Amino acid sequence: xxxxxxxxxxxxxxxxxxxxxxxxxxxxxxxxxxxxxxxxxxxxxxxxxxxxxxxxxxxxxxxxxxxxxxxxxxxxxxxxxxxxxxxxxxxxxxxxxxxxxxxxxxxxxxxxxxxxxxxxxxxxxxxxxxxxxxxxxxxxxxxxxxxxxxxxxxxxxxxxxxxxxxxxxxxxxxxxxxxxxxxxxxxxxxxxxxxxxxxxxxxxxxxxxxxxxxxxxxxxxxxxxxxxxxxxxxxxxxxxxxxxxxxxxxxxxxxxxxxxxxxxxxxxxxxxxxxxxxxxxxxxxxxxxxxxxxxxxxxxxxxxxxxxxxxxxxxxxxxxxxxxxxxxxxxxxxxxxxxxxxxxxxxxxxxxxxxxxxxxxxxxxxxxxxxxxxxxxxxxxxxxxxxxxxxxxxxxxxxxxxxxxxxxxxxxxxxxxxxxxxxxxxxxxxxxxxxxxxxxxxxxxxxxxxxxxxxxxxxxxxxxxxxxxxxx
Amino acid sequence: xxxxxxxxxxxxxxxxxxxxxxxxxxxxxxxxxxxxxxxxxxxxxxxxxxxxxxxxxxxxxxxxxxxxxxxxxxxxxxxxxxxxxxxxxxxxxxxxxxxxxxxxxxxxxxxxxxxxxxxxxxxxxxxxxxxxxxxxxxxxxxxxxxxxxxxxxxxxxxxxxxxxxxxxxxxxxxxxxxxxxxxxxxxxxxxxxxxxxxxxxxxxxxxxxxxxxxxxxxxxxxxxxxxxxxx
Numbered sequence: 001x002x003x004x005x006x007x008x009x010x011x012x013x014x015x016x017x018x019x020x021x022x023x024x025x026x027x028x029x030x031x032x033x034x035x036x037x038x039x040x041x042x043x044x045x046x047x048x049x050x051x052x053x054x055x056x057x058x059x060x061x062x063x064x065x066x067x068x069x070x071x072x073x074x075x076x077x078x079x080x081x082x083x084x085x086x087x088x089x090x091x092x093x094x095x096x097x098x099x100x101x102x103x104x105x106x107x108x109x110x111x112x113x114x115x116x117x118x119x120x121x122x123x124x125x126x127x128x129x130x131x132x133x134x135x136x137x138x139x140x141x142x143x144x145x146x147x148x149x150x151x152x153x154x155x156x157x158x159x160x161x162x163x164x165x166x167x168x169x170x171x172x173x174x175x176x177x178x179x180x181x182x183x184x185x186x187x188x189x190x191x192x193x194x195x196x197x198x199x200x201x202x203x204x205x206x207x208x209x210x211x212x213x214x215x216x217x218x219x220x221x222x223x224x225x226x227x228x229x230x231x232x233x234x235x236x237x238x239x240x241x242x243x244x245x246x247x248x249x250x251x252x253x254x255x256x257x258x259x260x261x262x263x264x265x266x267x268x269x270x271x272x273x274x275x276x277x278x279x280x281x282x283x284x285x286x287x288x289x290x291x292x293x294x295x296x297x298x299x300x301x302x303x304x305x306x307x308x309x310x311x312x313x314x315x316x317x318x319x320x321x322x323x324x325x326x327x328x329x330x331x332x333x334x335x336x337x338x339x340x341x342x343x344x345x346x347x348x349x350x351x352x353x354x355x356x357x358x359x360x361x362x363x364x365x366x367x368x369x370x371x372x373x374x375x376x377x378x379x380x381x382x383x384x385x386x387x388x389x390x391x392x393x394x395x396x397x398x399x400x401x402x403x404x405x406x407x408x409x410x411x412x413x414x415x416x417x418x419x420x421x422x423x424x425x426x427x428x429x430x431x432x433x434x435x436x437x438x439x440x441x442x443x444x445x446x447x448x449x450x451x452x453x454x455x456x457x458x459x460x461x462x463x464x465x466x467x468x469x470x471x472x
Numbered sequence: 473x474x475x476x477x478x479x480x481x482x483x484x485x486x487x488x489x490x491x492x493x494x495x496x497x498x499x500x501x502x503x504x505x506x507x508x509x510x511x512x513x514x515x516x517x518x519x520x521x522x523x524x525x526x527x528x529x530x531x532x533x534x535x536x537x538x539x540x541x542x543x544x545x546x547x548x549x550x551x552x553x554x555x556x557x558x559x560x561x562x563x564x565x566x567x568x569x570x571x572x573x574x575x576x577x578x579x580x581x582x583x584x585x586x587x588x589x590x591x592x593x594x595x596x597x598x599x600x601x602x603x604x605x606x607x608x609x610x611x612x613x614x615x616x617x618x619x620x621x622x623x624x625x626x627x628x629x630x631x632x633x634x635x636x637x638x639x640x641x642x643x644x645x646x647x648x649x650x651x652x653x654x655x656x657x658x659x660x661x662x663x664x665x666x667x668x669x670x671x672x673x674x675x676x677x678x679x680x681x682x683x684x685x686x687x688x689x690x691x692x693x694x695x696x697x698x699x700x701x702x703x
Binding site: 418419420421423424425426427428429430434435438439443444445446 | 521546548550564565571575
């Protein structure tokens with residue numbers, strides 16, 4: 001779209017050198033054969049030494065998965081071949097709590113994506129997920145003293161089976177949708193977080209996820225329980241290296257926000273461009289509780305993700321800040337859902353999206369205020385920035401207000417980067433690429449400000465990398 | 473050391489807007505550019521800076537002997553050309569420091585400098601942290617253009633109606649700021665007041681896309697009396 005440089009004859013090709021596209025050689029102790037059968041599911045459960053009830057949950061989810069049709073209402077899922085996916089990989093490295101004991105090749109991978117630096121600085125604890133197994137975990141002692149549990153989901157199930165059983169699948173039942181059923185059948189990894197009553201965790205809990213094998217599905221399962229009056233901020237970062245085969249990421253996140261508790265869940269995500277990222281994220285918010293999703297969607301071929309809040313207690317609040325960036329051959333179908341089930345609950349959705357180089361963003365959202373939920377308020381702002389005529393943005397909002405004392409405000413703005421705006425920046429010495437990047441970062445800044453600093457810096461860098469090569 | 477415009481003819485969508493424009497702007501001197509509405513003053517400013525809409529069909533622009541007429545705007549800026557915009561674009565989420573820092577490494581010195589310049593121009597300190605030109609008053613926008621000129625320290629600056637919408641005090645402030653610059657300055661204006669404050673070396677009169685007169689600054693009072701019709 002370069003309007004300022006002399007026209008060159010070279011055609012636009014995607015950067016062959018994807019900056020995070022390194023694939024390191026790692027030994028896997030076990031790699032399930034491709035495809036999903038009852039045998040695979042039983043094998044996963046056996047490997048993990050799970051209690052029989054979890055195996056049963058997995059098996060019934062498998063049956064549901066097999067029955068349910070692939071959703072047709074969102075992005076194009078027709079190219080996913082569920083039979084070609086490896087559903088479980090176990091690296092030959094057990095979960096360890098000490099960084100020094102981590103395999104040097106695995107460390108090298110983490111070095112490239114910057115985990116150790118983040119760790120040294122201000123982490124409260126790191127769960128770094130390497131494919132399907134948590135191989136590195138550390139938990140600062142002060143958190144443990146407070147009774148905070150921050151474990152890999154597999155370890156959480158081993159150590160706290162009763163707690164897990166009480167909450168697992170209660171918010172996202174396996175029959176909720178086909179991908180949730182799939183996740184429930186084959187889940188592996190993810191985080192288990194428990195915050196005791198009236199406990200404040202001041203530093204963010206951080207996890208770093210990564211897919212590192214061709215056609216490796218990653219099906220992590222995260223469960224966060226924030227007891228009454230507690231407070232926690234959980235951050236997940238995602239990055240996947242380059243592969244030619246399609247990869248599938250189908251995660252499920254369930255969050256229980258008890259009375260007066262506050263939870264923020266921040267995602268900074270950069271999947272490689274062949275990944276299908278289909279995630280179900282849901283929170284239940286009780287009386288005067290507050291839930292905030294900050295959801296950054298970069299990379300992937302297709303992302304379908306609509307973090308939701310079920311506001312079940314009086315004066316509960318839910319908030320989603322969502323950011324999506326779609327370039328060439330990418331579709332970000334994202335948004336949020338807010339269900340007001342109790343009186344005087346309020347919600348806010350701010351969805352900002354950028355499409356460029358033929359990319360497509362869609363906002364898909366739902367606000368429902370039930371008849372008994374009197375005096376509720378909701379505000380939805382969808383803000384789309386389109387960089388060139390080849391790119392596209394759509395909005396699919398659904399608002400249902402089922403009583404007369406509640407209000408929903410909806411605002412949708414589509415803006416284009418104008419020639420005059422670019423010219424203004426370039427007259428100050430910025431190249432066309434620098435100008436576009438600065439405009440995009442400025443546009444996204446209200447959301448990036450809500451992300452912890454080290455991730456915000458990475459986010460800006462990722463936006464910059466994503467947009468490289470978009471100027472032809 | 474000068475900016476030389478040589479036999480410049482410019483068109484937009486096959487309509488000729490400027491024809492055979494030639495003049496020289498020496499480093500350190502100030503030249504006034506006046507002319508009736510629609511005479512092509514802003515077109516000339518945008519052409520010199522390299523706006524893609526304005527096509528040069530003949531002639532050249534030489535900055536210290538280098539032909540810049542085929543360079544994109546950012547490269548012209550890097551060679552020391554600056555344009556103070558008549559209608560600067562709003563940049564949501566981007567403040568003036570971020571804008572200047574993206575091409576100049578030291579964020580800290582830019583911050584200090586910007587704050588000092590803002591103070592000199594009677595701009596609120598907060599204005600260097602706000603989204604540039606977004607919900608700025610007319611005066612704030614113009615002052616912010618002058619502030620950017622000071623930060624970038626160009627060799628040649630074109631100031632397009634930098635005085636429009638300014639009150640008398642603001643006018644005095646920006647003109648004293650402009651006078652401190654060592655750049656060669658082309659001032660586009662409708663009003664004698666700014667020119668009197670800047671005391672330009674020469675005045676150019678543009679009519680219907682052509683320079684019709686090179687004059688000394690004495691012409692200003694004549695224009696005040698009888699307008700452009702006699703020129």
